Amino acid sequence: DCDIVHVHELRSLPTVAAYKAARKLPLPFVLSPHGGLQWLGKRTAKLVFDRLWRRSILRYATKLIAVSSIEEKDARLFDVTEGQIRQLPNLIFPEDYSDLPQPGGFRCLWKIREEKIVLFLGRLHWIKGADLLIDALLHKSAGSENVHLVIAGPDDGQERELRRKLEGTELRKRTTFAGYLDHAAKLSAFVDSSVLVIPSRSEVFAITALEALLCRQRVLLSSACGLFPLPGKQCGVWQFESENVGDLSDKLVTLLRETPGQSSNGREFVIREFSPAAVAERAEKIYEEAIQRR
Numbered sequence: 001d002c003d004i005v006h007v008h009e010l011r012s013l014p015t016v017a018a019y020k021a022a023r024k025l026p027l028p029f030v031l032s033p034h035g036g037l038q039w040l041g042k043r044t045a046k047l048v049f050d051r052l053w054r055r056s057i058l059r060y061a062t063k064l065i066a067v068s069s070i071e072e073k074d075a076r077l078f079d080v081t082e083g084q085i086r087q088l089p090n091l092i093f094p095e096d097y098s099d100l101p102q103p104g105g106f107r108c109l110w111k112i113r114e115e116k117i118v119l120f121l122g123r124l125h126w127i128k129g130a131d132l133l134i135d136a137l138l139h140k141s142a143g144s145e146n147v148h149l150v151i152a153g154p155d156d157g158q159e160r161e162l163r164r165k166l167e168g169t170e171l172r173k174r175t176t177f178a179g180y181l182d183h184a185a186k187l188s189a190f191v192d193s194s195v196l197v198i199p200s201r202s203e204v205f206a207i208t209a210l211e212a213l214l215c216r217q218r219v220l221l222s223s224a225c226g227l228f229p230l231p232g233k234q235c236g237v238w239q240f241e242s243e244n245v246g247d248l249s250d251k252l253v254t255l256l257r258e259t260p261g262q263s264s265n266g267r268e269f270v271i272r273e274f275s276p277a278a279v280a281e282r283a284e285k286i287y288e289e290a291i292q293r294r
Contacts, residue, residue, distance in 0.1 A: 072087060
């Protein structure tokens with residue numbers, strides 16, 4: 001016996017089966033798209049599924065879980081009503097970021113001599129915006145011989161373009177393509193960096209920002225990135241206008257000029273808002289509401 005059905009994907013055959021079962025029983029039906037509402041990738045297959053099932057599933061859903069305001073806007077575009085939508089962030093395990101490495105390990109491994117390290121961490125794809133970060137560092141206001149750019153993450157079709165963009169520039173000598181980083185290497189990169197930049201053109205939930213904050217690292221975040229609840233500057237998160245290279249460059253210069261402190265505000269914020277216990281408490285309230293309404 002169960003009181004509620006919670007499905008964690010929109011476009012899949014198990015979701016269709018769960019939807020049919022929930023209607024037959026009947027049971028309240030909660031749907032978490034996890035960033036899958038937009039037609040990004042496999043567009044033809046998604047359009048076919050949408051023609052067959054999307055409208056019925058979304059109309060029947062008692063609650064749709066949006067991980068951020070970005071996903072909430074996506075849901076509204078698909079005619080999901082305000083009464084159906086509830087925000088519930090992704091969770092993170094703070095204990096995975098409690099035993100941080102000593103500073104200097106990442107810098108030594110990659111032989112980085114510059115004083116400041118700007119870190120990009122994500123797959124190398126157009127949507128993630130690493131090219132925008134390069135343009136911002138090439139901008140006249142951001143040029144500095146004391147800044148080293150680290151581009152870390154697996155190639156997803158853009159690495160060749162990024163390397164070509166750097167050809168013939170002084171920045172090329174101060175750029176490291178570190179590839180995929182495992183958890184230990186990622187922690188080392190966070191500890192040694194001056195700032196993590198997330199320049200994505202679209203991102204439903206910027207989990208990397210939470211990882212950086214748990215390592216007491218500052219974050220410069222694109223306005224196209226979803227993060228709910230959103231930490232403020234006092235927690236170490238600054239924002240710039242998405243795809244605005246000038247704004248990104250200016251904000252980056254400001255951050256790099258400041259002497260970063262080792263504030264625990266960001267870490268404490270993440271533990272308070274995104275830990276398993278905090279997210280589970282919010283989820284339980286959403287379940288109770290869904291059961292009562294159904």
